[in-house]
Amino acid sequence: MQYALLIYEDETAYRDENGRAWREIIAQHQAFAAELVEKGLLRGGAGLKTTNTATTVRRAAGQCGLHDGPFAESKEQLGGFYLIEAADLDEALAWARRLPLAGDGSVEVRPVIDGTT
Amino acid sequence: MARSLLDQAARTHGGRVIAALAARFRDLDLAEEAFAEACLAAAQAWSQTSAGGGAAPRDPAAWLYSVAQRRALDMLRRRGVRTRLVPDPPAPPPSAEEAMIDDARLIPDERLRLIFVCCHPAVAPDARAALTLRLVCGLTTQEIARAFLVAEPTLAQRLVRAKRKIAEAGVAFEVPGPEAWPERIGAVLSTLEIAYAKAHEDAAGAGQHAGYAKEMLDLTAVLAELLPDEPECLAFAALVRYAEARRPARLDDGGTMTPLSEQDPTLWRRPLIREAERLLHAAARCRRPGPRQLQAAIHAAWCDRASLDEPAPWSTVLALYDALLTWRDDAVVRLNRAVAVAEVAGPAQALAEVDWLDSVAFRDFGPFHAVRADLLARLGRRGEALSAYDRALALDPAPAERSWLERRRAQAATSPESGSRGGIAT
Numbered sequence: 001m002q003y004a005l006l007i008y009e010d011e012t013a014y015r016d017e018n019g020r021a022w023r024e025i026i027a028q029h030q031a032f033a034a035e036l037v038e039k040g041l042l043r044g045g046a047g048l049k050t051t052n053t054a055t056t057v058r059r060a061a062g063q064c065g066l067h068d069g070p071f072a073e074s075k076e077q078l079g080g081f082y083l084i085e086a087a088d089l090d091e092a093l094a095w096a097r098r099l100p101l102a103g104d105g106s107v108e109v110r111p112v113i114d115g116t117t
Numbered sequence: 118m119a120r121s122l123l124d125q126a127a128r129t130h131g132g133r134v135i136a137a138l139a140a141r142f143r144d145l146d147l148a149e150e151a152f153a154e155a156c157l158a159a160a161q162a163w164s165q166t167s168a169g170g171g172a173a174p175r176d177p178a179a180w181l182y183s184v185a186q187r188r189a190l191d192m193l194r195r196r197g198v199r200t201r202l203v204p205d206p207p208a209p210p211p212s213a214e215e216a217m218i219d220d221a222r223l224i225p226d227e228r229l230r231l232i233f234v235c236c237h238p239a240v241a242p243d244a245r246a247a248l249t250l251r252l253v254c255g256l257t258t259q260e261i262a263r264a265f266l267v268a269e270p271t272l273a274q275r276l277v278r279a280k281r282k283i284a285e286a287g288v289a290f291e292v293p294g295p296e297a298w299p300e301r302i303g304a305v306l307s308t309l310e311i312a313y314a315k316a317h318e319d320a321a322g323a324g325q326h327a328g329y330a331k332e333m334l335d336l337t338a339v340l341a342e343l344l345p346d347e348p349e350c351l352a353f354a355a356l357v358r359y360a361e362a363r364r365p366a367r368l369d370d371g372g373t374m375t376p377l378s379e380q381d382p383t384l385w386r387r388p389l390i391r392e393a394e395r396l397l398h399a400a401a402r403c404r405r406p407g408p409r410q411l412q413a414a415i416h417a418a419w420c421d422r423a424s425l426d427e428p429a430p431w432s433t434v435l436a437l438y439d440a441l442l443t444w445r446d447d448a449v450v451r452l453n454r455a456v457a458v459a460e461v462a463g464p465a466q467a468l469a470e471v472d473w474l475d476s477v478a479f480r481d482f483g484p485f486h487a488v489r490a491d492l493l494a495r496l497g498r499r500g501e502a503l504s505a506y507d508r509a510l511a512l513d514p515a516p517a518e519r520s521w522l523e524r525r526r527a528q529a530a531t532s533p534e535s536g537s538r539g540g541i542a543t
Contacts, residue, residue: 088291089239089289
């Protein structure tokens with residue numbers, strides 16, 4: 001099965017002067033992704049720029065409205081995701097537990113629609 | 118005759134058959150449906166054989182399992198148009214020799230795997246116990262709804278959602294590896310605790326719940342056997358045995374509940390108590406204390422009593438409750454502890470502790486009002502005691518408890534009011 005690991009973190013954690021926290025987490029993500037690649041489990045993924053770059057298209061009653069900012073304002077923001085192959089939920093959860101985070105945060109694990117059902 | 122045989126077989130072996138089907142086909146709905154169809158087929162086939170003077174199958178469970186397996190394969194074939202799921206090739210029909218083998222040994226015991234599925238942390242907590250009772254213990258949706266005081270459609274919805282989550286999120290049909298045990302075993306034990314509390318509440322042990330208490334003995338035995346180095350598992354298995362050992366003494370001849378301290382220990386089932394002691398000792402040897410070991414120790418203190426001539430172990434019980442509070446400081450533990458405080462330090466101190474508890478959270482909790490009523494009555498505050506009994510009675514207790522409360526209320530009503538001496542006349 002494929003699972004998406006959706007990463008929610010407080011993006012301000014990376015806003016330090018010299019960008020050290022950012023460089024560190026990138027290095028950790030590279031190592032994490034390399035391990036997934038080596039095991040043949042990585043199917044995709046991306047890191048996202050911070051929510052101050054987000055624009056949301058909201059459609060209501062057939063009308064589209066644009067607004068500046070993410071879908072939902074919250075303490076933790078969607079910051080990126082991995083798409084991985086895992087035998088079952090427990091295996092996906094095990095990867096989610098090991099996923100690099102700068103501090104507190106959440107990883108939402110969602111099975112991917114596989115197109116055959 | 119065939120009907121009751123079928124009911125009994127479904128009740129006794131249903132969990133095991135459904136677990137084996139679920140493990141083989143990795144599909145809870147399919148397992149349930151196939152089992153239901155097998156029961157339907159049995160209702161017809163067995164009544165025919167008994168009408169002709171022949172008996173129903175020697176081993177009803179094996180019969181149900183093999184028919185359910187075939188039905189499941191048929192259903193999958195029908196569904197095959199839509200999915201690519203290909204199960205193992207069907208097992209050949211049992212040979213004459215296999216059919217002779219007694220009991221359900223042909224059915225692999227997959228109940229433990231099924232328990233871990235039902236109690237997976239990915240399943241909503243309020244659905245775990247219900248799902249376990251439905252699939253592993255074979256209770257009907259209606260019975261579970263009644264036990265949890267929720268409307269049947271609500272409970273049915275909860276079960277459907279939980280099963281869908283398990284199927285769609287890809288929850289594995291496996292006993293997790295040791296690295297996951299601390300988290301997973303905790304979830305299983307707290308689910309089984311909830312499930313067992315429901316079986317235990319039924320002091321009469323009448324009807325369905327009697328069989329389900331027996332299931333709990335089986336399940337905890339399986340769990341303890343598989344995880345012999347997990348002291349909390351062993352302790353919970355011990356606790357269920359201590360509690361079940363006292364079942365014959367929980368009601369008097371008139372069907373009224375008998376409180377633990379007034380139960381005749383000679384009626385308790387000693388073999389179960391010995392089994393419990395063995396398990397609790399094994400848990401202690403692991404040298405990792407925990408709340409369930411303390412709870413089991415409280416039961417053990419009571420079950421050490423050989424007859425009503427021996428004093429009740431109140432001070433030991435109180436010390437154990439004090440220790441338990443360091444693990445589990447919740448209001449129910451404090452309420453139970455207060456009962457021991459009343460015996461050791463007197464009802465006035467116990468009442469002070471009970472009244473310190475959050476009475477809002479306990480508004481609809483019968484035992485809270487029953488404990489308060491008893492303490493008030495012992496302090497001679499008759500008017501307050503009577504209204505506390507009335508609160509407890511208004512919360513629709515089980516018949517055995519109701520008649521006990523009514524008896525205590527009647528005693529309180531005829532006792533002299535001494536509150537005036539204490540200056541708190543009502």
